[in-house]
Amino acid sequence: MRFSRRQLLQSTSCGFGSLALQALCRQQVLANQPALISDTASAAPPATKSQASQGSHPSATAKRVIFLCMSGGPAQLDTFDYKPQTGNKPHPGSVVNFAQHGESGMWVSDLLPETAKHVDKLCMLHGMHADTGIHAQSFLQLHTGERLRVRPSLGSWISYGLGSENENLPGFISLNTSKTSVYSSAFLxxxxNGTPIGVNGEDMSAATLANIASDHLPLAAKRQQLDFVQQLNRGHRTQRPIDDNLESVIQSMELGFRMQTSAPGLLDLSDETQATLDRYRVGQQAKSVGTCKDSDFGRQCLLARRFAEAGVRFIELNHGSWDQHKNHRRDLAANCAATDAPIAALLDDLQQRGLLEETLVIWGGEFGRPGLTPENKKNETGHNPAGFTFWFAGGGMKSGYVHGKTNTTGNKAVEGRVHFRDLHATILHAMGLPANELSYWYQGRDHRLTGPQGGKVAHELFA
Incomplete structure (x- = not known):
């Protein structure tokens, strides 16, 4: 059965879904209808940037973000938050020792020997705090500013505010993802939306971008097919001018087409030297230990460097779980071993390639963990949102600098306190975006990442 151009255009006002339109279009292409294609096709419009901004602001200290998300709550007292009153050991009976490193003399535990070599690049935040010790709620708040409702993710806000550096790639990519709600663009x-590559615990060597590869038509014919569908979509949009979702569909289909030629090559590591693969420990993570899941974190870090070079605006890497309740020291050591060398390799490469200065690297999780006590014979730890550690590197932040501190037990932030709202405000500011003014009108009011209270930019962190 064949349809005329007029019939197809009329179908847009009769509730035909986009899948039906694509199926009809494909029928026409396969039936060799050049006259129909040439009559309806038009040049694809360039990808549009956000209405909020047109590229990086002159005041920006960073062009992109790499977020190293350690989900589950890393134990700050066994990694970066040294408490000398415990006799060079953060917890009584711990096998972890601390030492000072670099010109800054920053304290780092012996579980992270490779990261310790880069302390003079780090801006350490010991005064982080959040509102809840419940994983799901705090993880959501870390990403979106909200604890209970699905709201746009940090990466989505940055993509919305700045657009993409590369029109052939998404502005926001999430690797080894867990809960999709935290990478959602929600009402934006x-x-x-965050483009996922890999699922938590999946073999990252097999992870790919879904639904961008096909050989059902030659590339030129697929371009004609898309031009025809987009002509129909634009006609449909003129009848519904206030429906922003239609414009998003049009842009997403264009991006999907362009990604067919640019994205697969970035995921292919065959052009990397064996020495590079070894530095990143690609494929070398040991089997899962306790709560520590395989994630091939080295592959994630190398992909992050490649995506940063290609102009992806926001890249999130995920490693978990750091939720060590039992066998705390064993599982913590496994997590540190899996992430330490890859992170060091990433920092090395970013600096050597001239990217670190304009790339804001962030490390942290949804909260921290309380200290172990001599009475704790089971080697168990809980959740601690009252005081924990993040660090920044690059992106215009001070290097070799320690900001804030926790109390003598390491369980509560008492100086240089930084809430997630403040963290978000500081990141937006680094990207040249107005921390408490970037907003989107939805359901009768303006919404923003920093919420009704707003966030405080930590200006003292900037170089």
Missing amino acids: PSIH
Whole structure:
């Protein structure tokens, strides 16, 4: 059965879904209808940037973000938050020792020997605090500013505010993802949604971008097919001018087409030297130990460097779980071993390639963990949102600098306190975006990442 151009255009007002339109279009292409294609096709419009901004602001100290998300709550007292009153050991009976490193003399535990070599690049935040010790709620708040409702992710807000550096790639990519709600663009246009590559615990060597590869038609014919569908979509949009989702669909389909030629090559590590693969420990993570899941974190870090070079605006890497309740020291050591060398390799490469200065690297999780006590014979730890550690590197932040501190037990932030709202405000500021003014009108009011209270930019962190 064949359809005329007029019939197809009329179908847009009769509730035909986009899948039906694509199926009809494919029928026409396969039936060799050049006259129909040439009559309806038009040049694809360039990808549009956000209405909020047109590229990086002159005041920006960073062009992109790499977020090293350690989900589950890393134990700050066994990694970066040294408490000398415990006799060079953060917890009584711990096998972890601390030492000072670099010109800054920053304290780092012996579980992270490779990261310790880069302390003079780090801006350490010991005064982090959050509102809840419940994983799901705090993880959501870390990413979106909200604890209970699905709201746009940090990466989505940055993509919305700045657009993409590379029109052939998404502005926001999430690797080894867990809960999709934390990478959602929510009410922002769907073009700013996090593009997932890999699922938590999946073999990252097999992870790919879904639904961008096909050989059902030659590339030129697929371009004609898309031009025809987009002509129909734009006609449909003129009848619904206030429906932002239609514009997002149009942009997403264009991006999907362009990604067919640019994205697969970035995921292919065959052009990397064996020495590079070894530095990143690609494929070398040991089997899962306790709560520590395989994630091939080295592959994630190397992909992050490649995506940063290609102009992806926000890249999130995920490693988990750091939720060590039992066998705390064993599982913590496994997590540190899996992430330490890859992170060091990433920092090395970013600096050597001239990217670190304009790339804001962030390390942290949804909260921290309380200290172990001599009475704790089971080697168990809980959750601690009252005081924990993050660090920054690059992106215009001070290097070899320690900000804030926890109390003598390491369980509560008492100086230089930084809430997630403040963290978000500081990141937006680094990207040249107005921390408490970047907003989107939804359901009768303006919404923003920093919420009704707003966030405080930690200006003292900037170089």
